[in-house]
Amino acid sequence: MNDVNQYMQTLGSQARTAARRLARATTQEKNQALLAMAEEILAQANVIQAANHKDMQAGAKNGLDAALLDRLELNESRIQAMAEGLQQVATLPDPVGEISNLNYRPSGIQVGHMRVPLGVVGIIYESRPNVTADAAALCLKSGNAAILRGGSEAIESNQAIAKCIAAGLRKAGLPDTAVQVVETTDRAAVGAMIQMPEYVDVIVPRGGKGLIERVSKEATVPVIKHLDGVCHVYIDDKADVNKAVDIAYNAKTQRYGTCNTMETLLVAQEIARHVLPVLAEKYQSEGVELRGCEATRAILSGINSASESDWAEEYLAPILAIKVVKDLDEAMEHIHRYSSAHTDAIVTEDYSRARRFLAEIDSSSVMVNASTRFADGFEYGLGAEIGISTDKFHVRGPVGLEGLTSQKYIVLGDGHIRQ
Amino acid sequence: MNDVNQYMQTLGSQARTAARRLARATTQEKNQALLAMAEEILAQANVIQAANHKDMQAGAKNGLDAALLDRLELNESRIQAMAEGLQQVATLPDPVGEISNLNYRPSGIQVGHMRVPLGVVGIIYESRPNVTADAAALCLKSGNAAILRGGSEAIESNQAIAKCIAAGLRKAGLPDTAVQVVETTDRAAVGAMIQMPEYVDVIVPRGGKGLIERVSKEATVPVIKHLDGVCHVYIDDKADVNKAVDIAYNAKTQRYGTCNTMETLLVAQEIARHVLPVLAEKYQSEGVELRGCEATRAILSGINSASESDWAEEYLAPILAIKVVKDLDEAMEHIHRYSSAHTDAIVTEDYSRARRFLAEIDSSSVMVNASTRFADGFEYGLGAEIGISTDKFHVRGPVGLEGLTSQKYIVLGDGHIRQ
Numbered sequence: 109m110n111d112v113n114q115y116m117q118t119l120g121s122q123a124r125t126a127a128r129r130l131a132r133a134t135t136q137e138k139n140q141a142l143l144a145m146a147e148e149i150l151a152q153a154n155v156i157q158a159a160n161h162k163d164m165q166a167g168a169k170n171g172l173d174a175a176l177l178d179r180l181e182l183n184e185s186r187i188q189a190m191a192e193g194l195q196q197v198a199t200l201p202d203p204v205g206e207i208s209n210l211n212y213r214p215s216g217i218q219v220g221h222m223r224v225p226l227g228v229v230g231i232i233y234e235s236r237p238n239v240t241a242d243a244a245a246l247c248l249k250s251g252n253a254a255i256l257r258g259g260s261e262a263i264e265s266n267q268a269i270a271k272c273i274a275a276g277l278r279k280a281g282l283p284d285t286a287v288q289v290v291e292t293t294d295r296a297a298v299g300a301m302i303q304m305p306e307y308v309d310v311i312v313p314r315g316g317k318g319l320i321e322r323v324s325k326e327a328t329v330p331v332i333k334h335l336d337g338v339c340h341v342y343i344d345d346k347a348d349v350n351k352a353v354d355i356a357y358n359a360k361t362q363r364y365g366t367c368n369t370m371e372t373l374l375v376a377q378e379i380a381r382h383v384l385p386v387l388a389e390k391y392q393s394e395g396v397e398l399r400g401c402e403a404t405r406a407i408l409s410g411i412n413s414a415s416e417s418d419w420a421e422e423y424l425a426p427i428l429a430i431k432v433v434k435d436l437d438e439a440m441e442h443i444h445r446y447s448s449a450h451t452d453a454i455v456t457e458d459y460s461r462a463r464r465f466l467a468e469i470d471s472s473s474v475m476v477n478a479s480t481r482f483a484d485g486f487e488y489g490l491g492a493e494i495g496i497s498t499d500k501f502h503v504r505g506p507v508g509l510e511g512l513t514s515q516k517y518i519v520l521g522d523g524h525i526r527q
Numbered sequence: 528m529n530d531v532n533q534y535m536q537t538l539g540s541q542a543r544t545a546a547r548r549l550a551r552a553t554t555q556e557k558n559q560a561l562l563a564m565a566e567e568i569l570a571q572a573n574v575i576q577a578a579n580h581k582d583m584q585a586g587a588k589n590g591l592d593a594a595l596l597d598r599l600e601l602n603e604s605r606i607q608a609m610a611e612g613l614q615q616v617a618t619l620p621d622p623v624g625e626i627s628n629l630n631y632r633p634s635g636i637q638v639g640h641m642r643v644p645l646g647v648v649g650i651i652y653e654s655r656p657n658v659t660a661d662a663a664a665l666c667l668k669s670g671n672a673a674i675l676r677g678g679s680e681a682i683e684s685n686q687a688i689a690k691c692i693a694a695g696l697r698k699a700g701l702p703d704t705a706v707q708v709v710e711t712t713d714r715a716a717v718g719a720m721i722q723m724p725e726y727v728d729v730i731v732p733r734g735g736k737g738l739i740e741r742v743s744k745e746a747t748v749p750v751i752k753h754l755d756g757v758c759h760v761y762i763d764d765k766a767d768v769n770k771a772v773d774i775a776y777n778a779k780t781q782r783y784g785t786c787n788t789m790e791t792l793l794v795a796q797e798i799a800r801h802v803l804p805v806l807a808e809k810y811q812s813e814g815v816e817l818r819g820c821e822a823t824r825a826i827l828s829g830i831n832s833a834s835e836s837d838w839a840e841e842y843l844a845p846i847l848a849i850k851v852v853k854d855l856d857e858a859m860e861h862i863h864r865y866s867s868a869h870t871d872a873i874v875t876e877d878y879s880r881a882r883r884f885l886a887e888i889d890s891s892s893v894m895v896n897a898s899t900r901f902a903d904g905f906e907y908g909l910g911a912e913i914g915i916s917t918d919k920f921h922v923r924g925p926v927g928l929e930g931l932t933s934q935k936y937i938v939l940g941d942g943h944i945r946q
Contacts, residue, residue, distance in 0.1 A: 128863070132887050205886060211908070217897050219907045224889065226919050309919060330749070330920045351942030358944035444547070453938075466937055467624060468551050470643065478636050478940025487945070488638045488936065489630070500645050500728060500933040501749045502921040514919040517907065518885055519872075521897025523770030525777035526906070 112292060116300035119255055120307025122285040123228045127253035130286050131225050135202040137280050138249055145276030146194040149241065152272050153187045159268035160237065167261050179235045180262055190241045190269075193492070197245040200491040203509045204251040207518065215527075218520040223513050225251030227309035230301050231494070232257045232323060234315035237265035243312075244273050244287040246494045250512035253286050255308065257301060259315075260293035267291065302327035312495050312507075332507060334496045336422045336448035337367030339480045342439040342465075344456035345378035351477055352383050352455040353390070358479040359453070361394050365424045367496065368451050368473075368483040372419060372429040374439045377403065380432045384408055396426040403432035419446040436461050440468055447471055450498055451483040472498055472505035531711060535719035538674055539726025541704040542647045546672035549705050550644050554621040556699050557668055564695030565613040568660065571691050572606045578687035579656065586680050598654045599681055609660045609688075612911070616664040619910040622928045623670040626937065634946075637939040642932050644670030646728035649720050650913070651676045651742060653734035656684035662731075663692050663706040665913045669931035672705050674727065676720060678734075679712035686710065721746035731914050731926075751926060753915045755841045755867035756786030758899045761858040761884075763875035764797035770896055771802050771874040772809070777898040778872070780813050784843050786915065787870050787892075787902040791838060791848040793858045796822065799851045803827055815845040822851035838865040855880050859887055866890055869917055870902040891917055891924035 130138075149156065160182040167177055182190075203223050210220030229252045233239045240256055247254035258266040270289035277284045290297050302311050305328055312332045313323040324331050341359050343352040359370035375383060380403065388408045391398060398404075399414040408430075418429040419442070433439045436454075443452050453475035454465040462476045473483040483506065485493025490508030497503050503511035549557075568575065579601040586596055601609075622642050629639030648671045652658045659675055666673035677685040689708035696703045709716050721730050721742055730750045732742040743750050760778050762771040778789035794803060799822065807827045810817060817823075818833040827849075837848040838861070852858045855873075862871050872894035873884040881895045892902040902925065904912025909927025916922050922930035 128889075131889065213906065213908055215901065215906060217901055217906070222885065222893075224919075227889075348942065354942055354944050362945050466641065470547075470550065470646075471935065473936040473938060474641075475938040476940065478938050478943045479945050481945035482634065482636055482938055482940075482943070483936070487632065487634060487636070489632055500643075504933050505936040514923050516890065517892040517902070517924040519892060519894040519897050519901055521895065521901075523767065523773055524897045524901070525773050526781050526898050526900035 112294045112296040113300045115292065116290075116297055117304065117307070119288050119290065120228070120304050123253040123255050123288060124307050126283045126285040127225070127227045129283055130248070130253055131204070131251050133251065133282060137282060138202065138251070139198040141248060141276050141280035141282050142194045142198040142245055144279040145241070145244070145273050146191040148272035148275045149187060149191045149194070149269065152268065153184065156182060156187055156265065156268045156272070157184075159264040162264040163262055170261070172261060176235055176261070180237065180265070182237055182265055186238060190238045193238070193242055194245050197249050197492055200249060200509060202249065203513050210518070215524060216521070217524050220518050221515040222518045223510075224516050226512055226514055228253045228255065228307060229512060230255045230257070230308045230311045230329070232298055232301070232311065232313045232315070232319065234259040234319065235262055237262040237269060239314060240266045240269045240289060241273070242492065243494060246492055246509060246512060248286060250509045252512055255288050255290065255301060257290040257298060263293050298323070299326065302329055305329045314495055330502065332495060332497050332503060332511065333499060334367070335498050337369070337450040338371050338420060338422050338446060338448040339368055339450055340372050340374055340443050340447055340452045341370045341480060342374040342433075342436075342443070342452070342454045343376060343379060343383055344436060344454055344458060344461055345376035346458035346461065347379060347455040348457055349379070349382055352379075353386055355453065355455055355477065355479050356383070356387055357390050359481055360391065360396060360428050361426075362479070362481050364426050366481070368480050369424070370428070370480050371421065371423055372431065372446065374431050374433050374442060376439070377432050377434055380404070380407055384430070391428060394426065396428055398428055398430055400430040401432060404430045422448070436464065440465070443469060448498060450496070451475065451480045453478060453480050472496070531713045531715040532719045534711065535716055536723065536726070538707050538709065539647070539723050542672040542674050542707060543726050545702045545704040546644070546646045548702055549667070549672055550623070550670050552670065552701060556701060557621065557670070558617040560667060560695050560699035560701050561613045561617040561664055563698040564660070564663070564692050565610040567691035567694045568606060568610045568613070568688065571687065572603065575601060575606055575684065575687045575691070576603075578683040581683040582681050589680070591680060595654055595680070599656065599684070601656055601684055605657060609657045612657070612661055613664050616668050616911055619668060619928060621668065622932050629937070634943060635940070636943050639937050640934040641937045642929075643935050645931055645933055647672045647674065647726060648931060649674045649676070649727045649730045649748070651717055651720070651730065651732045651734070651738065653678040653738065654681055656681040656688060658733060659685045659688045659708060660692070661911065662913060665911055665928060665931060667705060669928045671931055674707050674709065674720060676709040676717060682712050717742070718745065721748055724748045733914055749921065751914060751916050751922060751930065752918060753786070754917050756788070756869040757790050757839060757841050757865060757867040758787055758869055759791050759793055759862050759866055759871045760789045760899060761793040761852075761855075761862070761871070761873045762795060762798060762802055763855060763873060763877060763880055764795035765877035765880065766798060766874040767876055768798070768801055771798075772805050774872065774874055774896065774898050775802075775806055776809050778900055779810065779815060779847050781898070781900050783845050785900070787899050788843070789847070789899050790840065790842055791850065791865065793850050793852050793861060795858070796851050796853055799823070799826055803849070810847060813845065815847055817847055817849055819849040820851060823849045841867070855883065859884070862888060867917060869915070870894065870899045872897060872899050891915070
């Protein structure tokens with residue numbers, strides 16, 4: 109325990125020193141490092157695969173289920189994708205140093221904002237080893253040093269990738285301590301990392317709810333966290349039926365296991381009779397289990413009954429809760445009560461209702477006539493995402509490079525003094 | 528203890544409900560409330576003064592020192608100023624609902640940001656009762672519900688002001704629970720308030736270092752905090768001597784007790800001989816005690832010697848530490864080591880050095896050729912400030928209305944689904 113703490117303190121201190129160098133790294137240096145990392149990953153593909161093979165064998169021996177083993181696996185195309193991810197981050201605009209709103213004040217000084225890195229970013233993640241490269245790339249491009257703590261089941265893969273990252277940093281003349289991958293699988297490392305505010309400026313946990321809750325609870329460092337995605341689509345009685353059917357079908361069935369998948373469908377009572385039978389047929393042909401309120405079951409006979417707990421559930425599975433509501437107000441009331449404030453959408457052709465929904469629904473993404481599945485850093489044009497924040501503080505929704513930065517004030521004068 | 532917790536939970540729950548109404552309050556409603564509060568404060572000036580008189584008497588009896596009693600006092604002109612502060616916030620632009628960067632994506636959806644309130648803001652402050660009105664105004668205008676916890680020494684004054692605030696809210700048709708002033712002086716109320724994330728979205732402590740450290744340490748809610756102001760001015764050898772003297776003199780002597788006052792002066796060795804004697808004479812005529820490094824004392828004979836602890840000290844008094852440095856790099860190294868990252872300034876005519884200082888100094892305000900005393904919400908054009916953040920997360924530097932808001936994503940489509 110003491111050794112792990114000591115080890116994490118050393119990583120922290122090294123990261124803090126590297127962060128200062130990274131904060132003033134030029135865009136060119138950072139891009140060179142990213143491209144060199146990608147090259148190294150491609151050159152070392154065999155070494156990475158061999159390391160991954162060890163993890164896969166250990167995983168199988170330890171009884172990891174098929175889904176986890178799939179997430180753990182690094183085949184040739186995934187290694188290729190990892191390298192492409194690094195190259196793609198190199199093409200993104202550098203957020204650091206951006207000066208905005210530089211205006212003259214009555215006193216004669218010019219005041220503006222300059223975008224700056226946060227400092228040291230700690231990332232805690234599970235199974236997928238490609239996160240090691242993705243997270244390193246986003247932290248580096250945003251001028252932050254990174255401490256990465258992957259899952260113990262991916263330790264060999266992560267160490268192999270870490271070597272490529274370090275080599276890329278050195279080639280660009282940047283300190284290889286700018287990205288450090290924790291080498292111990294001791295769980296105490298997580299505890300140490302989230303409680304050293306002197307060395308870590310923000311923690312991003314990426315993984316299951318258990319991990320995120322533990323980190324949020326115990327951290328003395330700010331956390332960018334992503335909890336549930338209980339997302340809603342509300343079909344208003346002024347909706348275009350075709351759009352409503354397309355969106356509600358897509359939001360549920362395009363992928364089941366993602367956080368931006370619709371979990372509850374709300375339908376205005378006046379239109380329920382027109383859309384529900386069409387939708388039910390489509391859902392059922394895909395094998396989606398429907399669970400409805402009383403009014404829903406009066407229209408769709410034979411489906412299961414939704415209980416109170418269904419409204420709050422993130423199924424991440426081919427199950428959908430359906431509720432018929434009186435109007436927009438009842439729909440918003442339901443969303444206010446049960447939504448996890450991740451992503452909620454309205455389908456309507458009514459201008460005023462669309463405007464109210466946008467203003468009044470307090471979720472990280474609020475949509476009109478679009479599928480909730482669009483709530484994603486790539487779809488939003490962030491280039492890449494380090495996660496999705498369901499918090500309001502600092503950053504909300506998909507988090508890209510900008511979410512890993514802050515802004516300082518700059519003041520330009522010409523000998524100005526305060527009167 | 529249990530009663531206080533119960534009471535704070537009730538305030539929290541009421542604030543959460545009011546926050547929802549406030550989030551959709553129109554600009555007109557919020558401004559009407561602000562103006563009605565101001566009217567009420569002027570109409571009730573006698574009542575407020577009578578309440579303040581009780582606090583002053585109790586304070587004198589409890590042995591408050593003259594400075595604290597002065598901060599506690601509400602005379603006619605201070606009550607007038609409080610009302611004017613409310614009126615002024617009414618003239619500020621409403622940050623809520625602002626839509627920015629709404630752009631089309633290749634998929635056809637439009638994605639943008641909408642500015643939204645944080646929700647419920649808790650403010651913990653000491654002695655000055657005018658903060659009650661200031662804080663209420665900023666929270667209200669930014670669409671947030673507020674829970675205000677003033678010092679026990681100002682309880683009568685704060686309650687009198689609270690009544691005016693509540694009356695103003697009611698006149699504008701807004702819930703009077705939108706701004707709640709804690710009625711108990713039990714210190715357990717602070718502990719309860721900073722540990723109810725279900726009801727409070729952010730805490731702003733305004734007061735001495737002890738209060739802020741306690742709140743930061745114990746809070747389970749995000750804190751916008753302001754610790755020390757150990758501010759530097761570095762006079763580069765390429766400085767214009769007149770500007771350097773004006774700025775260094777102003778930054779120290781314009782006010783001693785403020786956080787943006789210079790505490791350490793750094794001077795490049797090549798110019799030290801030209802500026803230090805002139806400056807020393809000016810400082811000494813104001814009674815400022817100078818504490819210098821060896822090189823400084825070789826130029827200014829007879830001044831005190833600065834010890835290691837002087838470099839880290841926020842004097843808030845007519846004392847100045849002076850250090851002669853070799854060059855910009857040594858100056859930045861010193862600032863990096865000792866600055867509290869509040870405000871640091873360079874005086875130079877050299878373009879590249881000014882640019883390096885702006886980019887590399889990691890403080891909430893970084894200045895070129897201007898006095899550190901400008902680091903202030905009013906001077907920066909924020910209209911008003913709720914405090915200054917020395918953190919990097921969420922908001923940095925003077926915090927105005929925008930610092931009390933967040934941004935959500937909005938997505939506009941026309942039946943768009945994800946492929």
